[in-house]
Every structure is written in C-alpha cells, then in structure tokens.
Amino acid sequence: MKYGINASLSVSAARPVTVESSTPITIIATVDKGDVGFKKFNNAEDGLKYVKDTNITSGTLKASLTGIFLQGVNCPIVCILIKKATAAADKTAVLAALSEVTKADIKTGISPRLGVLISPEFSADVNVGAKLDAMASKIWATGITDDFTNDEAGFKNYLGNFASKFMVHTTGRTKCDGVFIPNSALLAGVIARFDAEPFGWAKSHSNRVVKGAADTDRFIEHIEGSDCEARRLRGEGAMMIIKNHGWRTEGFETRDIDPVWKSLDRVRCFYRVLDAIVKANLWAKDREADQLIEVKKTVTEFMNELVGNGVAIGFKVYFDPKKNTKATVSAGKFYLTIEFQDMPSIKELNIELVYSDDWSDVLINFLNKGE
Numbered sequence: 001m002k003y004g005i006n007a008s009l010s011v012s013a014a015r016p017v018t019v020e021s022s023t024p025i026t027i028i029a030t031v032d033k034g035d036v037g038f039k040k041f042n043n044a045e046d047g048l049k050y051v052k053d054t055n056i057t058s059g060t061l062k063a064s065l066t067g068i069f070l071q072g073v074n075c076p077i078v079c080i081l082i083k084k085a086t087a088a089a090d091k092t093a094v095l096a097a098l099s100e101v102t103k104a105d106i107k108t109g110i111s112p113r114l115g116v117l118i119s120p121e122f123s124a125d126v127n128v129g130a131k132l133d134a135m136a137s138k139i140w141a142t143g144i145t146d147d148f149t150n151d152e153a154g155f156k157n158y159l160g161n162f163a164s165k166f167m168v169h170t171t172g173r174t175k176c177d178g179v180f181i182p183n184s185a186l187l188a189g190v191i192a193r194f195d196a197e198p199f200g201w202a203k204s205h206s207n208r209v210v211k212g213a214a215d216t217d218r219f220i221e222h223i224e225g226s227d228c229e230a231r232r233l234r235g236e237g238a239m240m241i242i243k244n245h246g247w248r249t250e251g252f253e254t255r256d257i258d259p260v261w262k263s264l265d266r267v268r269c270f271y272r273v274l275d276a277i278v279k280a281n282l283w284a285k286d287r288e289a290d291q292l293i294e295v296k297k298t299v300t301e302f303m304n305e306l307v308g309n310g311v312a313i314g315f316k317v318y319f320d321p322k323k324n325t326k327a328t329v330s331a332g333k334f335y336l337t338i339e340f341q342d343m344p345s346i347k348e349l350n351i352e353l354v355y356s357d358d359w360s361d362v363l364i365n366f367l368n369k370g371e
Contacts, residue, residue, distance in 0.1 A: 004254045007144050021114050022195075022196060023114070023116060023192040023196070023201065024055065024110050024115035024116075025075060025077050025118070025188050025189075026078045026080075026115060026116070026118070026121035026141070027061070027065075027077065027078070027080070027119070027185075028079075028080050028082070028118070028122065029059060029061040029064050029079055029080075029081060029082070029120065030059035030060050030061065030081070030083070030092050030094075031053060031054075031056050031059040031061050031081050031082070032057060032058040032083075032084045033055065033057075034054035034056055034081070034082055036056075036081050036082060036164070037107075038080055038081075038100075038104065038107040038108050039078075039081050039102075040078050040108040040109070040110055041065075041076075041077045041079070042078065043069075043073070043074045043075060044068040044069035044189070045069055045362040046066045047069075048066065048069055048242075051065065053171060056357075060120050061079065061081065063179060063181045063185065063278045064120045064182070065185075066185075067120075067175065067181040067185030067186040067188070067189055068186075068188055068189035070186070070189065070211050070212030071186065071193045071211050071212075071319075072211060073189050073196065074196075074317050075196070076110045078099055078104045078108050078110050080101070080104075082097060082099040082368055083349070090122070091122065091127070093129065094119055094122045094313060095128060098131045098132060098135050098203055099131075099134045099135070099232060101117065102135070102138065105194075106260040110339045112139050112141055113140055113275070114139075114272055114275060115142070115192075116141060116142050116144065116191055116192060117132060117141045117142070117144070117203055117249075118184045118188050119132055119184075120146060120181075120184050120185045121146060121182055123145040123184060124145070124146040124147050124253065125142070129145040129162065130162075132145060132167075133164045133166070136164070136167060140269060140271045141166065142166060142167075142168065142264070143164070143167045143168075144167070144168055144169070144184040144187050144188055144239070145162075145167065145170070145184065145329070146171070146182045146184045147159075147170065147171040147172075147341065148171070148173070148218075149171070149195055150218065152229050152233065155171045155238065157232065159172075159236050159237060159238065162255050163255050163256060163257055164254065164256065165254045165256035165261040165262075165263030165264075165321065166267065166285060167237075167254060167255065168237065168238075168239040168251070168252065168253070168254065169174050169237060170183040170184055170238065170240060170241070171183065171220075171240065172216055172218025172238050172240075172241070173216070174186055174213045174215070174216050174217075174247065175214050175216065176213055176214065177212060179365050180217055183240070183241050186241060187241070190205055190208050190210060190249055194208055198309070199310070199311050201269065202265065202269035202272070202342065202343070203265055204252045204259075204263070204264070205249060205252070205265070206239070206249050206250060206251050207249065208248060208249045209247070209248055210247045210248060213246075213247030216225055216241065216243070220233070220240050220250075222242045222244055222250065230242050230250050232369070233251070234250060234251040235253075236255070237251075237253050237254055237255035237262075238251050238254075239251040249291060251351070252345075254264060254267060256319075260329075263347075265345055266342050269311065269342050270340075270342070273340070277299055277302065280302070281298060281299075283296050289329075289334065296317055296336065299317050300324050303315040303338070303340065306340075310343050311342065311343055312340055312341060312342055312343065313342070313343055314340075315339060316338070316339040317336070317337070317338050317339075318336075318337055319334065319335065320335060320337045320338060323337070
C-alpha cells in the first residue's frame, strides 16, 4: 500500500516522425594501393583527399568520387575497396563485396539502407548488375547500373535482364573535369544532392542539371515532342544524361512490371515513409494495446505534415475490422492500414494549339472602321 501523495508521468501526444534526408552512397570500387575492405568518408571531397594522400593512380574509386563531388553534395559515402588485379579477379571480388553491403552499418556506422548503391564500370556486366539489384532490393536502396554498348539495341538488350522497382539503368560516360566518368557515379551524386532538399526524396530527379558535364562518349538523340532515342529508352526504364539546355538527367522510372511502381520517385517516397513510421513507433512494441491510440495519432500527424508539404494528396489511417478480428486481438496482433496517395510528378505535358476563326469578326470590324 502506498501512503501519502503519489505522482507519475504519462504521455498522450503524437511522437515526432523523422525521415532521413541525407542519402548515403555506397560504392564498390577498385584501387591500386591503400586500404581494402570497408572505408567511410564524410563526403566525396574527404574521399578524394584520401585518394591524393594515398597516391591512388588507377582503379575506379577516383572517378566515382569525382562524379559525386562535382554535384556539390555533402553526404556520407561508404566504400568497399578492392585491390585492382585482373579483370576476372576484379569481377569475382566485386560480386563478393556486394554480398557484404548489409554489414556496412556494423563496420562503418553508416547504414546503406534507403541510400544509393553503385559499382561504376563493373555494373555493366550483367552478373554484377543482377547482384547489385538483389542487394539494393534487400536494403531498399536505389541501385544504378552502367552500360557501355554504343547503340540503342545494345542498351535495350542489357535492360532486358532487369525488372526491379529499386533500380535505374544508365548508359555511357560523361566527360567531367577532363575525364570520362561512368554515368552511374554522376547520377548517384545528382540523386543525393536533390534528396537533401526539403522532402527531396519524394520527388523525381529527372530533368536535373548535371554539374561539371562537358561532353559524352555516347550521344543520345533527344527531340522534345517527337519520337527519339531518349524517349524510347526512358520508356524502357533508362535514366540518362542528355544535352538539353545544358546537360541534364532524363528519366526516373523503374522496370517493375506493376505500373504503380514504375515511378521511382513513388517507390522511394513510400519506402522512406514506411521506414520512418516503423522507427517512430518502435516504442509501442510489447506495450498495452490501448497505446495503439497514440500510434494512430502519431501516424496521422505525420501524414498531415506530408500533405502540408505537397508530398501527399490525401490519406486515411484506420484499424480495419476485417483484418483485426477477435482472434488477432486475442493473439496480440494488430493491423494498422494507411492509405496514402503521393503527389505525382509530371511525366507528360500535352499542349494543344488549336486554330479557330471565332475572332474573324474582330478583323472585319477593324477594317470597317476605316470607312
């Protein structure tokens, strides 16, 4: 029995939901000297300093970091470095390194989850591209593959090996800072850069300026409003760098079979939102069931924030009676349903210019004023 005046604290308020806005980039790359295995950098500039200090002169690391650095993004970078050897040995090592991506958080303190995953140059190999796809799907990251065939047919043949909602595929190299850099590195920098803007992770990164670009080794025909190579490849799920009022990205679609998940901005938005909601409600695990009121309140307030910032058009949050039965309640299992429609990006704008003679009388009246 408690005597006297007893007091306690409790909470009846929505918990804050925080979405990570800094997008980590994970790179599988080769070096001719220096460390191997996991290596983390605060940003690309930090990584390039390491390249210079270590006197790394060959391999794929320097070009990868340069492409990201030129985009002006300040994001954490995790590298899995491989000592450069023969082409066959490098490929085997890259495949093995991709299997280690899930250990990045333990090894470096930086989680690759929901980030960008690339292996410039090597991902042009279908086997490496497929492994990169598998790992990107596992950690909900955006994987980017390269392709270096010199024509549309060759690139489409490469694209035919993929059907993932977590991947985009690019082709060619772009000349930046005097060297040709695989487009996957440049696009990784573009994505991370614009993700850092308010709710940027929920937006399409097509039609973004690629900084530092000056030339390309793979010209892609682009004619606005007409059938062209860029339009056809975009329809196949390609993300390209084209010359269109400067050098810009073109495409931000996946090759998923479900049309709903063909918009990569939608895929990335939904998985970030889902991840944030799960993290914000971890406190409710193994608590009393009446705490689900607070869970629902937390989610509702978060969704209201998304609507207010133009990320969502509308939503509904509810415990569906069809899913939450007497049996599930007795078992301590509950189902919270969140219906959510994101703000779509403009993929196609059709402008119609129509000739009309409705104003002919204006001309006749004008002419008659001269009498």
